[in-house]
Amino acid sequence: MVFINDIFAKKRRTIVFLVAVTIVLVISGIVIGLVIGLQKRIVNGTIISIDNSSSEKYIADNAKEIIDGSYYIALPGFVNTHTHLWQHISKSLAPKEPLQNWTRIYRPIHYLTKDELFDVVLAASCEALLSGITTVSDYASLGFNDYGFETNAKSIAAAGLNAILVWHNPSIFLHDQIKLKEIQRLKIKYQDQFDLWMGFGPLSFHSLPAIYSGILIAKQLNMSTTEHTMENIQEQRDFRNHMIDYLQQYKRFNLTNDEQILYNLTNLTSPSNVDAYEQLLRTVQQILKFDKILENDRSYKKLTDVEKQILGTFNYNRRSSPLILLDYFQILKTHLAIHSVWLQSEDIDILIRNNMSISHNPESNMYLTSGIAPIDDYLRKNILITIGTDGAASNDGINFFTAMKQMWNGYKVNMMNKDISKKFDEWNIIQAATINGAKALKIDKKIGSIDIGKQADITLIATNELGLSPLRLNTLKSLLIYSADTRDVKYVVINGTIRVDNGYIKYQNQSQLAQRLTQIARDVDLRVINGKIWSEKYIITLQDLIHSYWYKYRSIRVQDTIDLIIESVENLTMCIAVSGTTFGGGTYTVIGELAKQRFPEDKLPQAFSKPISLNAGISLRITRKRSQYEYTIYLGNSTIFAQNSTTAGQLLILAVEANSELSTICLDTTV
Numbered sequence: 001m002v003f004i005n006d007i008f009a010k011k012r013r014t015i016v017f018l019v020a021v022t023i024v025l026v027i028s029g030i031v032i033g034l035v036i037g038l039q040k041r042i043v044n045g046t047i048i049s050i051d052n053s054s055s056e057k058y059i060a061d062n063a064k065e066i067i068d069g070s071y072y073i074a075l076p077g078f079v080n081t082h083t084h085l086w087q088h089i090s091k092s093l094a095p096k097e098p099l100q101n102w103t104r105i106y107r108p109i110h111y112l113t114k115d116e117l118f119d120v121v122l123a124a125s126c127e128a129l130l131s132g133i134t135t136v137s138d139y140a141s142l143g144f145n146d147y148g149f150e151t152n153a154k155s156i157a158a159a160g161l162n163a164i165l166v167w168h169n170p171s172i173f174l175h176d177q178i179k180l181k182e183i184q185r186l187k188i189k190y191q192d193q194f195d196l197w198m199g200f201g202p203l204s205f206h207s208l209p210a211i212y213s214g215i216l217i218a219k220q221l222n223m224s225t226t227e228h229t230m231e232n233i234q235e236q237r238d239f240r241n242h243m244i245d246y247l248q249q250y251k252r253f254n255l256t257n258d259e260q261i262l263y264n265l266t267n268l269t270s271p272s273n274v275d276a277y278e279q280l281l282r283t284v285q286q287i288l289k290f291d292k293i294l295e296n297d298r299s300y301k302k303l304t305d306v307e308k309q310i311l312g313t314f315n316y317n318r319r320s321s322p323l324i325l326l327d328y329f330q331i332l333k334t335h336l337a338i339h340s341v342w343l344q345s346e347d348i349d350i351l352i353r354n355n356m357s358i359s360h361n362p363e364s365n366m367y368l369t370s371g372i373a374p375i376d377d378y379l380r381k382n383i384l385i386t387i388g389t390d391g392a393a394s395n396d397g398i399n400f401f402t403a404m405k406q407m408w409n410g411y412k413v414n415m416m417n418k419d420i421s422k423k424f425d426e427w428n429i430i431q432a433a434t435i436n437g438a439k440a441l442k443i444d445k446k447i448g449s450i451d452i453g454k455q456a457d458i459t460l461i462a463t464n465e466l467g468l469s470p471l472r473l474n475t476l477k478s479l480l481i482y483s484a485d486t487r488d489v490k491y492v493v494i495n496g497t498i499r500v501d502n503g504y505i506k507y508q509n510q511s512q513l514a515q516r517l518t519q520i521a522r523d524v525d526l527r528v529i530n531g532k533i534w535s536e537k538y539i540i541t542l543q544d545l546i547h548s549y550w551y552k553y554r555s556i557r558v559q560d561t562i563d564l565i566i567e568s569v570e571n572l573t574m575c576i577a578v579s580g581t582t583f584g585g586g587t588y589t590v591i592g593e594l595a596k597q598r599f600p601e602d603k604l605p606q607a608f609s610k611p612i613s614l615n616a617g618i619s620l621r622i623t624r625k626r627s628q629y630e631y632t633i634y635l636g637n638s639t640i641f642a643q644n645s646t647t648a649g650q651l652l653i654l655a656v657e658a659n660s661e662l663s664t665i666c667l668d669t670t671v
Contacts, residue, residue, distance in 0.1 A: 045455055045456050045495035045496030045497070046453065046454070046455060046456065046496070047450065047451065047452050047453065047454055047455075047456055069460070071462060071463050071464035072460040072461060072462060072463065072490065072491070073460070073461040073463060073468070073476075073480070074450065074458055074459070074460055075132065075434070075458070075459045075460075075461060075480075076434040076435065076447070076448055076449050076450050076457060076458065076459070077132065077133065077134025077135065077434075077447065077457035077458060077459050077492065077493075077494065078131065078132045078133045078134065078135075078387075078400045078433050078434060078437075078459065079133075079134070079135045079386065079387075079433065079434060079435075079436075079437025079438050079441065079447065079448060080128065080133045080135065080136045080137065080387070080388055080389055080398070080400065080437070081137045081336060081338075081357075081359040081386040081387065081388045081437045081440055081441060082137055082139065082226075082338050082359040082361055082388025082389070082390055083124075083128070083136045083137065083138045083139065083388065083389055083390065083391060083398065084138070084139050084390065084391030084392075084393070085120075085121045085124035085125060085128075085136070085138050085152065085155075085156070085391070086109055086112070086117065086120055086121055086124070086140075086152070086391070087105065087124075087391025087392045087393040087394070088120050088121075088123055088124040088127070088391075088392045088517060089108045089109070089112065089120045089517070089520060089521055089524060090105035090106075090107075090108055090109075090391070090392070090393035091392050091393060091396050091397070092393075092396055093105045093393060094393070095367070095396070097368070098232065098234065098368055098369055098370070099231055099232050099234065099235070099368045099370060100232075100234055100238075102368055102393075102394065105393040107528050108521070108524045108525075108528065109144060109555075110144055110145075110555040110557060110648075111524045111527040111528060111532050112145075112520070112524060114147045114151050116520045116523070116524070117147070117148065117151045117152070117155070118151050118154065118155045118158075119155075119513070119516050119517070119520060120517060120520060121151070121152050121155035121156065122155045122158055122159055122508070122513065123513045123514070123516070123517045124392060124398060125155060125156055125158075125159030125161050126159055126505045126508055126510065126513060127392075127397065127398045128159075128161065128398045129159060129160070129161070129492050129499050129500050129505060130486050130489060130492075130500060130503075130505065131398055131399050131400045131401065131486050131489065132400060132401075132459035132461070132486075132489045132492055133161070133398065133400055134161065134162055134447070134457040134459070134492065134494045134499075135161065135162035135163065135164075135437065135438070135441070135443070135447060135457070136156070136161055136162070136163050136164070137163070137164040137166065137197070137226065137336070137359075137388070137441055138152065138156065138163055138164070138165060138166060139166045139168060139199055139226075139338075139391075140152045140153075140165055140166055140167070140168055143167070143168050143171040143172040143585075144171050144173075144554075144555040144582075144650065145553070145554050145555055146551060146552050146553045146554070149165070149167070149172070149186070150186070152165070153165055153190060153193075153194060156194075157193055157194075159499070159508070160494050160495075160497060160499045160507070161494065162194075162443075162447065162455075162457070162494065162495070163193075163194045164194065164195050164196075164197050164441050164443075165190070165194050165195070165196050165197070166196075166197045166198070166199040166226060167183060167196055167197065167198055167199060167223075168199045168585075169198065169199065169200050169210075169213060169214030169217065169585045169586060170200075170201070170205075170206045170210050170211075170214070170583040170584075170585040170586055171583050171584075171585055172585045173553045173577075173579050173584030173585055173590065173650040173652050174551065174553065174585070174590060174652065174654075175575075175590045175592070175654070175662075175665050175666075176213055176216075176217060176586070176590065176591055176592030176595065177592060177662060177665050178549060178551065178654070178662070178665075179217055179585075180217060180220060180221065181547060181549070183196060183217070183221055183223070184221065185547065187221075195224070195441075195442075195443075196223065197223060197224045197225060197226050197336075198214055198215075198217065198218035198223040198224070198225045198226075199214070199225070199226055199227055200213075200214025200215050200218065200225065200227060200331075201214070201227045201228065201322075202227055202228040202229070202231070202235065202322070203227075203239050203242070203322040203325065203326075204234075204235040204236075204238040204239040204242065204322070205238075205583075206583060206586070207242070207246070207586070207587070207601060208242065208243070208246050208599050208601075209586060209587075209588075209591055209595055209596065209599040209600070209601040210583070210585060210586030210587060210591070211586070212329070212586075212595045212598065212599050213585070213586030213591050213592060213595045214585075214586060215326075215329055215331050216592065216594055216595050217592075218331065219331065224334065224335075224336075224442060225331055225332075225335050225336070226335065226336035226337075226338060226359070227326075227335070227337065227338060228338045228339055229322065229323065229337040229338055229339055229340050229343075230321065230322065230323070230339065230340060230341060230342040230343055230347070231338075231339040231341055231342075231365070231368075231370050232275075232341065232342070232368065232369075232370035232371060233271050233275045233278050233342055233371070234275075235322075235342075236270075236271050236319055236320060236321070236342060237270060237271055237273075239320060239321075239322050240265065240266060240268070240270050240320035243262055243265045243266050243320070243325075244266045246262070246599075247259070247262050247263065247266060249602075250599075250600055250601070253600045255599075257598075258598065258599070261324075261325065261328050264324075265320050265321075265324060265325060266320070268317075268318050268319060268320040268321075269317040269318060269319055269320070270319070270320065271319055275369075275371075278342070279371065280314070281314055281315075281316040282316065282374075283416075284311050284314045284316070285316055286415075287303070287311060288303075288308070288311055288312075290415075290417050290419075290420055291303045291308075293420070294419055294420070297419060299419065300419050316344075318344065318346060319342075319344060321343075321344070321346070321347050323337075323343070323347045323350045323351075324350070327350050327353075327354065332350065332354040332356055333354050333355065334354070334355050334356065334357070334442070335354060335356045335357075336356070336357050336358075336359055336386075336440050336441070337351065337356055337357070337358055337359065338359045338361065338388065339359070339360075339361055339364075339365060339370070339373065340358050340359075340360075340373055341365055341370050341371040341372065341373045341374075342371060343373075343374065343377075345377075348377060348378070348381055348383070351378075351381075351383055352381055352383065356383070356384075357383070357384040357385070357386060357436075357439070357440035358373070358378055358383060358384065358385045358386065359386050359387070359388040359440070360373050360375065360385055360386065360387055360388065360407060360432065361387075361388045361389065361390040361394075361403075362387075362403060362406040362407045362409075362410045363389065363390070363394075363395035363402060363403055363406050364388075364389070364390035364391075364394040364395050365410075366406065366410065367394045367395050367396075368394055372410045372411075372413065372414040373410075374414070375407070375410075375411050375414070376411065376414075376415060376420065379428060384436050384439060384440055385428070385432045385436060386432050386436045386437040386440045387400070387403050387404065387407060387429075387432045387433050387437065388403075389403050399485070399486055400433060401481075401484050401485045401486060402485075403433075404429050404430075404432075404433055404480075404481045405481055405482055407429055407432065408424070408426075408429055408481055408482075411424060412424075426477035426478055426481060427477065429481055430477060430480065430481075434448050434449065435448035435449050436448075455494075455495050455496075456493055456494075456495060456496040457493065457494050457495065458491075458492075458493040459489060459491070459492050459493075460489075460490050460491035460492075460493075461480070461484055461488045461489055461490070462488050462489075462490045465487075465488060467483055467484055467485055467487060467488040468480075468483055468484055468488060487503075489503065490502055490503050529559070530559060531557060531558070531559025531560045531561060531626055531627075532557075532559075532560050532561075533560070533561045533563075534554050534556075534560065534561070534562050534563075534564065534651075535561070535562075535563040535564070536552075536564055536565075537564075537565040537566075537567070538552065538564070538565070538566045538567070538653075539567045539568070539569070540566065540567070540568040540569065540572065540655050541569055542569060542570070544655075545570075545572075545655070545657060548656060548657050548660045548661075548662060549654065549655065549656045549657075549660075549662055550654070550655040550656075551652065551653065551654045551655070552652075552653050553584075553650055553651060553652040553653065554650065554651055555582070555648075555649075555650055556578075556624070556648065556649055556650060556651050557648050558627060558629075558646075558648065559626055559627060560624070560626065561624065561625060561626045562622060562623055562624035562631075562651065563621075563622075563623050564621065564622045564623075564653065565619055565620070565621050566614070566619070566620040566621075566622075566653060566655070567617070567618070567619050567620070568614055568616055568655065569616055570616050570657075570658075571613070571614070571615050571616055571658045572613075572614045572655045572656065572657065572658055573611060573612075573613060573614075573655070573656050573657075573658050573663045573666065574611065574612040574613070574614045574620060574653070574654065574655050574666075575609065575610070575611055575612075575652070575653075575654040575655075575656070575665070575666030576609070576610050576612060576622060576631075576633060576641075576651075576652070576653060576654075577589045577590065577607075577608065577609040577610070577651075577652040577654070577666070578606070578607055578608050578609075578631060578643075578645045578649055578650070578651055578652075579604075579607055579649040579650040579651075579652075580603075580604035580605065580606035580607030580608075580645060580647060580649050581604055581606075581607070581647065581648075581649055582648050582649065582650075584649060584650040584652070587601075587604060587607065588601055588602065588603040588604060588607060588667075589603065589607055589608070589609035589667055589669065590609075590652070603669055606644075606645040606646060606647045606649065607645070607649070607669070608631075608643050608645065608669050608670060609666060609667045609668065609669045609670075610633070610641055610666075610668060610669070610670050611666040611667075611668050612633070612635065612640070613658070614635070614655070618635065618636050619634075619635075619636060620633070620634070620635055621633070621634040621635075622634075622651075622653070629644040629645055629646045630642055630643065630644050631643055631644075631645060631651075641670060643670070654666065
């Protein structure tokens with residue numbers, strides 16, 4: 001067995017290449033390796049010793065399963081720092097579109113049932129396992145429906161993956177006061193499985209008040225944060241335009257504390273309307289920088305004076321950047337910035353000052369024509385780089401080997417300078433795939449390397465097949481990046497449990513999952529055309545109100561039909577709200593008072609919110625007919641409210657105890 005481990009302490013790197021002996025791993029009764037060599041003892045999923053002293057009798061007495069490790073490379077399990085697992089339902093729906101048009105791939109998520117969502121995420125999680133991934137940071141943007149977040153968590157747990165679950169605040173249509181309680185409830189529920197992080201944006205897609213809503217919640221609950229950051233150039237244009245529009249619309253309010261920073265942002269240069277021109281400006285800077293770096297390299301052929309003069313005529317002024325605003329909000333300490341393709345030197349200074357990390361998603365960035373992140377700049381500034389695959393809708397799969405390969409290829413192409421790129425160390429990629437991801441997610445004391453005291457997350461890669469042959473010590477790192485693939489992953493162990501066994505998912509039927517995924521996609525495609533039906537009768541009991549509130553919310557599209565009946569065993573205050581926009585979180589009817597006071601915003605034209613007193617034994621009914629826009633609310637036999645909302649949005653039904661502290665959170669926008 002070849003044992004690859006990088007403790008990644010300063011100047012310490014280890015490759016142990018064993019031919020005559022075999023590494024033996026004893027993992028909760030599992031033995032990897034028949035020939036005794038370097039042995040790792042793992043009890044209850046944790047590595048407790050590394051030695052070569054165990055006897056064959058010890059192995060025979062303790063092993064429940066034996067894996068011949070003679071022809072394997074042992075790697076720490078890969079850490080995928082950015083995924084949208086639900087996007088497996090949207091593979092190849094928009095392979096030719098840039099990010100802003102590509103977002104139509106979100107349509108299916110609005111129509112997945114709870115059971116379908118579970119199966120989609122399970123299929124994606126299993127594909128991750130087959131790629132040697134043992135940990136994911138999943139951006140659960142499936143919060144459009146009330147069951148999305150917890151179904152997502154349940155499915156990831158069923159697959160056996162470690163995970164960071166990202167609470168995508170704009171998609172979750174609940175009052176901020178309820179969100180504070182829900183996140184605390186979920187933290188307790190998943191405290192032994194997952195950690196919850198905050199995703200509050202991205203800033204180019206959502207309003208300033210909605211963004212600030214998520215930031216305040218994160219600060220109040222001391223949550224770690226991660227967000228899509230400057231993924232493509234259009235995001236910079238849109239962000240700047242949003243700031244201009246907000247200032248123009250709301251300068252009538254007292255914004256004195258924040259007005260200057262907003263004006264400063266709007267006064268910065270807007271990117272060119274031509275993306276290739278922005279790429280040209282960045283390339284010019286890069287050429288001049290490398291010419292300076294290599295000026296004493298005898299083999300390097302320098303720029304001529306004429307060439308320098310021509311390049312010097314290009315000015316790359318400071319562009320408007322969301323990082324400036326986020327830094328102003330003081331939310332970026334140890335923040336994980338996703339994508340980060342178009343950062344300038346001033347943005348990199350912000351990263352350094354806040355000890356931030358990068359989730360580099362090379363496949364997605366190329367798939368969506370977003371650009372190539374400036375990896376060389378990050379490396380030179382010692383910024384922690386990790387790897388993410390993004391969702392399957394922007395790379396058509398989850399394959400960490402192709403992600404590593406494209407990281408290296410993208411770096412070479414972006415440099416266009418062999419004197420620089422040939423000095424690139426492959427360890428940068430292996431680190432990014434393992435220990436760096438664990439550090440960025442703040443779990444490096446548990447995972448990220450094969451070491452004493454850490455959780456046994458191990459991927460075994462076959463060397464006796466064509467993928468990694470011929471195997472040489474001096475090419476091993478490059479082979480892992482360029483030649484290895486999912487076909488070579490034979491065993492994946494997570495927390496001491498075998499999850500992939502001889503190349504197959506151990507506890508799931510891969511063929512059935514694949515067929516189920518196809519059937520779900522076909523069913524959902526029909527619902528996109530014909531709409532869905534939300535028809536339920538809910539009887540709210542005392543148990544439902546254990547937290548003093550109860551809620552249901554769904555994403556609603558034009559073709560959908562609604563027929564809901566709500567009854568209760570005690571008197572309640574009900575809140576019926578329609579968001580008037582696809583992402584209802586942090587909008588006027590549900591945003592918290594602190595966020596609203598600092599960044600005011602008018603109610604959206606198609607939004608409404610209505611409090612209703614519901615007495616025990618009385619029925620509350622809410623209806624909306626297919627292809628019609630009118631929401632009608634009945635109390636008992638009487639119609640008490642009707643209003644049109646002609647846009648896609650979300651419908652919230654919230655119940656709170658009549659005399660609780662939450663009984664006044666529902667705005668009445670109908671008076």
